[in-house]
Amino acid sequence: MQGVVLAVASLAAGVVAAGALLAVAEMLAPEQGGPPGRCRRCGAMLPARTFAPILRHGAAGACKACGAGPAVGPWFDVLAILGTALVLLLSRGRSLGIDLLVLWLGLVASAVDLHRRAIPNRLLLAAALLALIALAPSGLAAYLAGLYGLIALLGLGLLIAWLGRGGFGLGDVKYLGVLGLALGWRRGLATLLLAVLLGGFYALGLLVTRRATARDAFAFGPFIALGSVVVALLGSAAGH
Numbered sequence: 001m002q003g004v005v006l007a008v009a010s011l012a013a014g015v016v017a018a019g020a021l022l023a024v025a026e027m028l029a030p031e032q033g034g035p036p037g038r039c040r041r042c043g044a045m046l047p048a049r050t051f052a053p054i055l056r057h058g059a060a061g062a063c064k065a066c067g068a069g070p071a072v073g074p075w076f077d078v079l080a081i082l083g084t085a086l087v088l089l090l091s092r093g094r095s096l097g098i099d100l101l102v103l104w105l106g107l108v109a110s111a112v113d114l115h116r117r118a119i120p121n122r123l124l125l126a127a128a129l130l131a132l133i134a135l136a137p138s139g140l141a142a143y144l145a146g147l148y149g150l151i152a153l154l155g156l157g158l159l160i161a162w163l164g165r166g167g168f169g170l171g172d173v174k175y176l177g178v179l180g181l182a183l184g185w186r187r188g189l190a191t192l193l194l195a196v197l198l199g200g201f202y203a204l205g206l207l208v209t210r211r212a213t214a215r216d217a218f219a220f221g222p223f224i225a226l227g228s229v230v231v232a233l234l235g236s237a238a239g240h
């Protein structure tokens with residue numbers, strides 16, 4: 001019984017979180033960077049229901065003036081709700097703040113990266129500040145591990161960007177740095193390894209199916225996001 005109540009409460013929290021994250025993602029996603037709360041295509045005021053997870057993909061979510069639909073697809077709503085619920089159920093005590101931060105940053109960074117092939121600096125800066133706050137309960141050791149993680153991932157990220165010649169952008173490098181800070185150097189390096197493996201398999205798949213050539217680039221942010229969320233959740237499930 002208690003488990004059912006907990007699961008329902010976690011799902012409800014996920015819906016609330018998804019709505020808030022959608023507002024951030026929709027605001028950061030447009031190419032023009034228009035004012036928040038306005039249609040990205042025609043500039044008309046958007047009603048609050050535009051940020052209602054799932055429901056906004058129906059007729060209710062479209063702009064009344066021009067009919068433009070949401071900038072961010074339904075995958076975002078589903079992952080935000082289920083991911084938040086999963087983190088709330090798995091994470092205990094100390095790692096909850098960091099786990100939620102890693103998940104939510106991953107979703108917004110992926111949505112914006114897929115939309116305009118860039119990860120905004122202000123998003124990464126806000127996440128870095130939140131990470132510094134979320135690390136507080138874990139004490140000095142977590143800050144030291146975070147500092148090493150920041151340095152290690154920025155360094156390795158720059159190396160990959162240099163070797164990759166444009167396929168892997170500076171936004172990806174800064175995103176990795178923030179994750180190193182939040183997760184510490186051990187889990188930061190595991191994130192990088194997983195992201196490179198996942199992205200590599202994806203690129204290989206594109207090449208084999210001839211949907212891209214070796215010169216094409218793709219958004220790498222979602223692979224970093226996926227790697228970081230898996231590493232954070234496995235860490236929480238293992239109890240550290």
Ligand SMILES: [Zn+2]
Nearest residue numbers: 039042063066
């Ligand atoms: Zn419109």
